[in-house]
Amino acid sequence: MTDRIRPADAAACARAVAESAAASRSLRVRGAGTKDYLGEVLPADAVLDTTALAGVVAHVPGDLTVTVAAGMRFAEVRSALARAGQFLPLDPPHADAATIGGIVAANSTGFWRSRYGGVRDLLIGTTAVLGDGTVARSGGRVVKNVAGYDLNKLFVGSLGTLGVLVECTFKVLPRPPATAGAHAQFARSADAFAAADAIVRTSARPAALAISGGPGGAWELLLQADGDAAPVERTLELFSQSARAQGTSAQRHEGLPAVLATMNDVSARGDGAVVRAALPLAAQPAFASTAARLEGFTQLVADAASGIVRVVLRGDDAVVIGGVDALLAAARVCGGSGRIERRPDSLRARLRAWGDAEPAGLFLMRRLKEAFDPRGILEPGRSAAG
Amino acid sequence: MTVRAGLRGAPLVSALIDLLGTEKVLGTREDLLIYEFDGAVDTATPDAVVLPNDTADVAKLSRFCHQHDVPIVPRGAGTGLSGGAIPVEGGVVVSFARMSRILEIDAPNMRAVVQPGLVNLHLSTAAAPYGLYFVPDPSSQKACTIGGNVAENSGGPHTLAYGVTTNHVTGLELVLSDGTVVRLGGKAVEYEGYDLIGAFVGSEGTLGIVTEITVRLTPLPEDKRTILAAFPTIDGASETVSAIIGAGIVPSAIELMDQLATEAVEAAVGAGYPLDAGGILLMEVDGLRDGLDEAATRIEEICRANGATTLRRAATTLERDRLWAGRKGAFAAMGRLAPAYYVQDGVIPRTRLPEVLRTVRDVAQRHGVRIANVFHAGDGNLHPLILFAKESELEGVKQAGLEILEACVAAGGSITGEHGVGMEKNCFMPLQFTADDLATMGRVKSAFDPAGLANPGKIFPTPGRCREFQLAARR
Ligand SMILES: Cc1cc2nc3c(=O)[nH]c(=O)nc-3n(C[C@H](O)[C@H](O)[C@H](O)COP(=O)(O)OP(=O)(O)OC[C@H]3O[C@@H](n4cnc5c(N)ncnc54)[C@H](O)[C@@H]3O)c2cc1C
Numbered sequence: 001m002t003d004r005i006r007p008a009d010a011a012a013c014a015r016a017v018a019e020s021a022a023a024s025r026s027l028r029v030r031g032a033g034t035k036d037y038l039g040e041v042l043p044a045d046a047v048l049d050t051t052a053l054a055g056v057v058a059h060v061p062g063d064l065t066v067t068v069a070a071g072m073r074f075a076e077v078r079s080a081l082a083r084a085g086q087f088l089p090l091d092p093p094h095a096d097a098a099t100i101g102g103i104v105a106a107n108s109t110g111f112w113r114s115r116y117g118g119v120r121d122l123l124i125g126t127t128a129v130l131g132d133g134t135v136a137r138s139g140g141r142v143v144k145n146v147a148g149y150d151l152n153k154l155f156v157g158s159l160g161t162l163g164v165l166v167e168c169t170f171k172v173l174p175r176p177p178a179t180a181g182a183h184a185q186f187a188r189s190a191d192a193f194a195a196a197d198a199i200v201r202t203s204a205r206p207a208a209l210a211i212s213g214g215p216g217g218a219w220e221l222l223l224q225a226d227g228d229a230a231p232v233e234r235t236l237e238l239f240s241q242s243a244r245a246q247g248t249s250a251q252r253h254e255g256l257p258a259v260l261a262t263m264n265d266v267s268a269r270g271d272g273a274v275v276r277a278a279l280p281l282a283a284q285p286a287f288a289s290t291a292a293r294l295e296g297f298t299q300l301v302a303d304a305a306s307g308i309v310r311v312v313l314r315g316d317d318a319v320v321i322g323g324v325d326a327l328l329a330a331a332r333v334c335g336g337s338g339r340i341e342r343r344p345d346s347l348r349a350r351l352r353a354w355g356d357a358e359p360a361g362l363f364l365m366r367r368l369k370e371a372f373d374p375r376g377i378l379e380p381g382r383s384a385a386g
Numbered sequence: 387m388t389v390r391a392g393l394r395g396a397p398l399v400s401a402l403i404d405l406l407g408t409e410k411v412l413g414t415r416e417d418l419l420i421y422e423f424d425g426a427v428d429t430a431t432p433d434a435v436v437l438p439n440d441t442a443d444v445a446k447l448s449r450f451c452h453q454h455d456v457p458i459v460p461r462g463a464g465t466g467l468s469g470g471a472i473p474v475e476g477g478v479v480v481s482f483a484r485m486s487r488i489l490e491i492d493a494p495n496m497r498a499v500v501q502p503g504l505v506n507l508h509l510s511t512a513a514a515p516y517g518l519y520f521v522p523d524p525s526s527q528k529a530c531t532i533g534g535n536v537a538e539n540s541g542g543p544h545t546l547a548y549g550v551t552t553n554h555v556t557g558l559e560l561v562l563s564d565g566t567v568v569r570l571g572g573k574a575v576e577y578e579g580y581d582l583i584g585a586f587v588g589s590e591g592t593l594g595i596v597t598e599i600t601v602r603l604t605p606l607p608e609d610k611r612t613i614l615a616a617f618p619t620i621d622g623a624s625e626t627v628s629a630i631i632g633a634g635i636v637p638s639a640i641e642l643m644d645q646l647a648t649e650a651v652e653a654a655v656g657a658g659y660p661l662d663a664g665g666i667l668l669m670e671v672d673g674l675r676d677g678l679d680e681a682a683t684r685i686e687e688i689c690r691a692n693g694a695t696t697l698r699r700a701a702t703t704l705e706r707d708r709l710w711a712g713r714k715g716a717f718a719a720m721g722r723l724a725p726a727y728y729v730q731d732g733v734i735p736r737t738r739l740p741e742v743l744r745t746v747r748d749v750a751q752r753h754g755v756r757i758a759n760v761f762h763a764g765d766g767n768l769h770p771l772i773l774f775a776k777e778s779e780l781e782g783v784k785q786a787g788l789e790i791l792e793a794c795v796a797a798g799g800s801i802t803g804e805h806g807v808g809m810e811k812n813c814f815m816p817l818q819f820t821a822d823d824l825a826t827m828g829r830v831k832s833a834f835d836p837a838g839l840a841n842p843g844k845i846f847p848t849p850g851r852c853r854e855f856q857l858a859a860r861r
Contacts, residue, residue: 145800
């Protein structure tokens with residue numbers, strides 16, 4: 001894998017992909033490379049590097065939308081928007097280095113999803129180069145739009161297998177006037193989830209309700225509240241009440257954003273395996289106790305308001321493999337789904353990223369893959385859908 | 387128009403009766419009459435109507451239609467405003483009137499599982515005892531179905547802050563046009579693989595039929611403040627929308643009505659809107675009760691600074707409901723002004739509101755028609771209601787509508803924000819999309835519906851019906 005193609009605009013990207021298709025040359029689509037560990041990373045003939053596709057294409061603050069080239073770093077988009085008092089309400093892992101295209105293609109979210117929406121909810125327009133070099137646009141630059149199929153959704157989480165994103169448009173928001181953090185510790189994971197659940201059922205809509213725990217130690221529930229000062233204060237009060245109802249007390253937490261960012265980057269650390277499960281909300285406590293009983297259990301991090309739970313497992317190969325299998329099965333049994341987000345290179349061959357389960361509608365996904373990438377040159381085999 | 391060779395007319399009706407039984411099939415002239423139209427202006431007669439009881443019926447029907455080359459057109463309540471449920475190529479209309487149950491309200495997981503024929507409002511009513519509701523609230527919510535909402539990706543006044551239908555669907559059961567049943571998603575926020583649910587929502591029945599839907603339920607806001615602001619001119623009202631958003635405030639709803647719309651609403655509903663205003667804004671903030679008064683006051687201050695002459699805050703639930711009844715009854719109220727109306731549905735970036743509303747006014751003048759405006763101003767989703775009296779005026783009215791859409795696209799917007807493309811705007815798709823864009827959507831269509839039997843003649847430009855438009859565009 002030596003070739004590197006680094007197109008500077010959509011037309012150059014389309015040409016490069018069309019040439020690769022003609023030559024049946026497979027492409028790894030890569031932004032900053034922060035998520036090289038995701039999915040089944042099979043060998044490819046060349047790397048299509050998106051980082052020259054950079055810059056803000058359009059930002060009219062009053063429209064609350066922004067259009068950016070897909071190779072632009074998230075951190076740069078964040079600073080550009082901050083200058084207008086706005087933000088793109090995503091808190092993806094690897095936030096400092098990741099590119100916009102990579103965030104969309106990997107469906108990267110953190111803890112803000114329940115309040116602000118995930119990538120699928122914020123992305124309103126895309127321009128992508130399909131596997132045969134066709135430049136296809138979907139959506140647009142307006143916040144409401146039902147003209148034609150919503151292809152944007154297909155690219156979210158597609159891991160580059162359906163097309164190379166060259167431009168993305170998002171909804172953005174004014175920065176909240178106030179933000180505050182608090183945390184509370186619980187002896188049992190179930191109590192932390194119960195306290196979180198009490199908040200989820202109110203109309204407080206906290207920005208983050210994150211849970212973190214490890215073997216033996218306490219379980220921590222962290223809350224971030226965004227908005228006007230009065231509802232933020234009230235949300236903190238509700239949080240204290242729900243902590244008290246579970247027999248503990250809540251404290252303000254000034255350094256919350258840094259703590260959340262570290263928790264969010266559990267998958268960035270190379271050792272051990274990380275399973276990521278999306279679960280029905282009420283299934284989280286049972287899933288957490290299953291995780292905590294596993295031999296290699298090292299850490300659990302949950303976006304408790306969305307039901308997205310990540311579990312870190314460490315130990316010898318047999319322990320990790322057994323733990324991963326148990327967690328993927330548990331996720332399925334309770335009506336959710338899961339994947340192996342990261343595993344040691346030594347286990348790549350023995351642990352498939354999606355386990356043994358086929359996603360529902362796989363035959364449709366395969367037809368879409370074939371329709372969008374007829375020669376099968378884009379990230380072959382990388383996603384659950386091929 | 388493609389002419390299919392498949393089974394039609396009386397032989398189709400009797401074959402369907404053999405397949406499903408008489409009680410599930412309608413085929414007489416009178417029975418079919420009410421399925422000729424929906425909420426829009428186009429009509430076409432189906433060969434037969436089928437009323438399935440369950441998914442198995444739909445699968446059986448689809449398999450049969452696939453074998454016999456019969457188009458299949460799903461239909462909810464028929465309130466659609468783009469001719470989506472009209473069988474433009476004939477065939478079978480599938481009505482979900484008998485698949486209208488709530489299968490489950492799962493309060494712990496904050497989900498509901500429903501059949502497609504369920505009326506939108508019934509879901510929120512049933513969820514209320516659990517402190518939950520279904521966010522998408524189209525103004526037609528007393529009649530329209532969740533299946534229709536999924537097909538159109540419907541919005542409503544409160545989707546400004548909380549998202550449209552696609553943001554609230556986590557699971558679907560589909561029957562593809564060959565009869566294959568696929569269950570996608572469930573009660574978690576996402577599942578592995580491509581987001582097929584995301585691609586399906588808004589596909590207007592052209593990718594298949596949805597037979598079961600899992601939706602997200604949301605905690606009811608603890609409290610709300612509803613504000614009516616009246617402005618001497620519509621420009622004043624539309625500039626205020628930008629000013630509110632510019633001040634960093636995103637209310638849960640901002641709706642705008644012009645004087646003509648207000649006149650109709652007052653005559654029909656008596657919502658208490660001032661009749662002398664050039665433009666009215668109806669706005670709401672909701673959530674925890676703390677800070678709502680301050681937020682409402684800030685909005686009122688911005689309105690005042692932008693020339694609002696009347697400001698009223700609903701003091702009771704009754705007052706709030708009355709203010710909203712006016713807005714939700716606005717389309718129906720047009721009957722007070724003219725025998726008929728044609729609704730357009732374009733979207734523009736919100737900062738372009740004042741300018742595009744002026745273009746709408748110019749279009750009205752040029753065509754000598756009256757246009758009332760009632761719309762979701764917060765997200766730039768225009769609904770010009772073009773009034774007319776006689777069938778013979780329809781062509782001119784449609785032309786006026788098209789000119790408004792062209793202005794929306796020129797401003798960087800879209801030809802439809804929530805009513806869909808259907809058979810009404812399929813010829814206009816090239817205004818917004820390149821041939822490659824449309825061909826890419828065509829690839830999705832072929833992946834789901836290779837036979838092309840799922841609601842044909844919708845979304846994509848059809849050579850027959852669109853030829854005239856293409857000629858006009860070239861001129
Ligand atoms: C007075 C009035 C106000 C309105 N206000 C709004 C508004 O505020 N916001 C908004 O978004 N819309 C609004 N609408 C438009 C309309 O109500 C919505 O599009 C609604 O979702 C249509 O639902 P329905 O059940 O009537 O669908 P129908 O009109 O019966 O069908 C609409 C489309 O859905 C497809 N369909 C129906 N059922 C299924 C199924 N089970 N599987 C697959 N496809 C299916 C049909 O084929 C058709 O293409 C309004 C309409 C009226 C008349």
